[in-house]
Amino acid sequence: MKADISVFWHKAQEMLKGLMALLPNIILALIVFTIFVHIGSAIKRLVKHLTRHYRYARNLGMVLGRLAQGTTVLVGLFISLSIVIPSLKAGDLVQLLGISGVAIGFAFRDILQNFLAGILILLTEPFQINDQIVFKGFEGTVENIQTRATIIKTYDGRRIVIPNSELFTNAVTVNTAFENRRLEYDIGVGYGDDIEWTKQLMMEVLLSLDVVLKNPAPDVLVMELAESAVKIRIRWWIKPPRRSDALDARDKVISAIKQKLYVENGIDLPYPTTQILFHDQTEATDGDRSSQREGWPAEKAHISKSISIGHAQRKFIEVQHDHNKLVNRKNYL
Structure with a gap:
């Protein structure tokens, strides 16, 4: 038991010594990576600043700025890893990036699809920020076009986040695309x-x-x-x-x-009206197209007078009452 503890303590001491030996490299790598992050942000702001006065290049500047920032951060990450692990070569980094890229591609397929669709939307400009669009059941003003999703504000003060792949592959109505x-x-x-x-x-x-x-x-x-x-x-x-x-x-x-x-001017603005024709199916002429009250008969001379709804209801009640009396009389006998 004591031997196991001593072996464990010896390995822990070796790991601690290795960490202390790498500590200057780790600190230097963190400093280098932070510098590259700030450089990427500065490049992004510079590209957006250079293209802010050009209406049709504004979205292009946004795309180029984001790509330049991402590339700069990725280069800083590679340099930081080479500082921490001097034995790590550029070929190994590229190979590691390729394997990781395939794995990440399968794991985050929808995210990458939205990212590519966002870049295409920013480049082709089917709509712009502050345009009013209609997409499926959503309608509002475009607040922001990100590389992953587009954010619109509805007219009743709600925020809708729509994935860019949906916008790029489906029909979108742009109400403010033209002046009139x-x-x-x-x-x-x-x-x-x-x-x-x-x-x-x-x-x-x-x-x-x-x-x-x-x-x-x-x-x-x-x-x-x-x-x-x-x-x-x-x-x-x-x-x-x-x-x-x-x-x-x-x-x-x-x-x-x-x-x-x-x-x-007294012009009539009529509301919808409905005409109801009643047909008594107990008539002797039932089925005779020249005499029945249903529809329009061939000979107008044979048309019976139409009856009102109240009269029809009263007639129905009378017939029902006579029928009940007849049934009760039969039961009594």
Whole structure:
């Protein structure tokens, strides 16, 4: 037992002596690595500073800065390892990096995929910071484009983090990609109103509002003969195309058109209506397409008068009451 303790104590002393011998190298390696980390940060800031005045090179500067910082830190790590372990050669480091890279690639495949997608997004610029985008069920303003994910702020004050691989491989709507944006809205008017006059009134409203651009010009189009109304679509352009401007323009346009059509000119803005036809299937003419009340018969002279809902309900109650009386009478007998 004493021999085992002495052997253990001897090995511990040798390890401590080896650590003390390597301590200056370890301290020097830490200093060198810290210097390279600071150099990488300085290079990143320098690249971003040089490209900050160029709108289309801003994202490119961000990518180059991050890559330069990562490369500088990696070189500092190699130099620090060679200081701590003098026998470690550059070829061994490259071989170790290759094996580690394969292992890391399998372990962090999704992270690397998002990283590459983030670099491609920064280089191709499908959208930029402060753009307003729509992605699947999310809509908001782009706050930051990182190499792993893109961060957007929704209009109700929430933060959404979207992986870059999702953004790069799926459709994204950029609402602020261009200077102008077109809005549209459907309005239903009565069948008895003059369509051309109604369209003229709508166009007057659009041309009188400051939020509506005159070039491109707005337009008014008849879109559909619906069940209860004639659907007329108004389309107009706004600038700038941001969400708040779109909501403000929509509010002013719809309010002004309602005032102009309904209040000032008495044009009908009907709500949906439903016509119900009742058919008594106990009639002798049931199944006769020329006489039945269901649908439209071939000969209008044979059409029976339609009945109201209340009358139909009362008739049903009377029939049900007579039926119950007949059943009770049979049971009594």
